[in-house]
Amino acid sequence: METIANNRCFEGEQLRLAHRAESLGCDMHFSLYLPPGARAGNVPLLYWLSGLTCTDENFVQKAGAQRYAAEHGVAIVAPDTSPRGDEVADDPEGAWDFGLGAGFYVNATEAPWSRHYRMYDYISEELPALLARHFPVDTERASIFGHSMGGHGALVIALRNPAHYQSVSAFAPIVAPTRCPWGEKALGHYLGPDREAWKNYDTCELIRAGALQLPMLVDQGEADNFLEEQLKTELLEATCADTGYEATIRRQPGYDHSYFFISSFIGSHIAFHARELEKSVSDD
Numbered sequence: 001m002e003t004i005a006n007n008r009c010f011e012g013e014q015l016r017l018a019h020r021a022e023s024l025g026c027d028m029h030f031s032l033y034l035p036p037g038a039r040a041g042n043v044p045l046l047y048w049l050s051g052l053t054c055t056d057e058n059f060v061q062k063a064g065a066q067r068y069a070a071e072h073g074v075a076i077v078a079p080d081t082s083p084r085g086d087e088v089a090d091d092p093e094g095a096w097d098f099g100l101g102a103g104f105y106v107n108a109t110e111a112p113w114s115r116h117y118r119m120y121d122y123i124s125e126e127l128p129a130l131l132a133r134h135f136p137v138d139t140e141r142a143s144i145f146g147h148s149m150g151g152h153g154a155l156v157i158a159l160r161n162p163a164h165y166q167s168v169s170a171f172a173p174i175v176a177p178t179r180c181p182w183g184e185k186a187l188g189h190y191l192g193p194d195r196e197a198w199k200n201y202d203t204c205e206l207i208r209a210g211a212l213q214l215p216m217l218v219d220q221g222e223a224d225n226f227l228e229e230q231l232k233t234e235l236l237e238a239t240c241a242d243t244g245y246e247a248t249i250r251r252q253p254g255y256d257h258s259y260f261f262i263s264s265f266i267g268s269h270i271a272f273h274a275r276e277l278e279k280s281v282s283d284d
């Protein structure tokens, strides 16, 4: 593990690290914010999953999350969005919605993608173990959130591993990748033509299949250009209504898909997770 950058931020530390990722078979970067409280002992951990075209740096530079993480005493890890390196396969036409920067948080089963594209294992297994070994974070007190493709990743990973996360939230998530062009392209290539296999990576399908209840918050901008064709928030609203799954889904008038939207509500998401993480301590 190599520390590439360390900047003081709201009395805590904004770190950027490089390491060898065994699950992905390549070198990776991730960013980690440690609040000032981490100097005194282990702090709860939030995982942030970014969207298409992002690296680990978009969130830490644009969301304005550090102020709130420092206030609530939580660490935030922001991993990259796909395996990286010259040896990693990419979209043959260099499209931005598939391949590098677009791992969709799945374990690919189809060649050539299956060699490196194992972001589901990286986020849900390798990264927690690595962080617990090297940093003052309590990976038993963790929550997960993300944006767009990363909102999809956060929802799917939390719904499939409810014992590992106290809460989940998302900004403008792709809620039904089996039913939108971005998702159909990615899942078709990464997982092959069997659409049954795709359902393991679809939030609406997981809820319909009986996923356990977790505290869930979703914010969706109503002026988001991707809402109608790709994000389809109405499918999550219908799924929750049909199944009785309790989620707070807020439609925010005038907001688009950008980090201006995320930075407007990031404080509210971090406060939501901090409350749930605090409850988990009182429940012990």
Ligand SMILES: N[C@@H](CCC(=O)N[C@@H](CSC=O)C(=O)NCC(=O)O)C(=O)O
Pocket (backbone or CB within 6 Å): 050, 051, 052, 053, 054, 058, 062, 096, 147, 148, 149, 150, 257, 258, 259
């Ligand atoms: N390059 C694209 C726009 C891509 C885009 O909007 N990416 C979003 C995530 S979209 C879903 O996963 C993003 O977070 N971008 C990074 C940023 O810093 O804003 C285009 O040209 O339309």
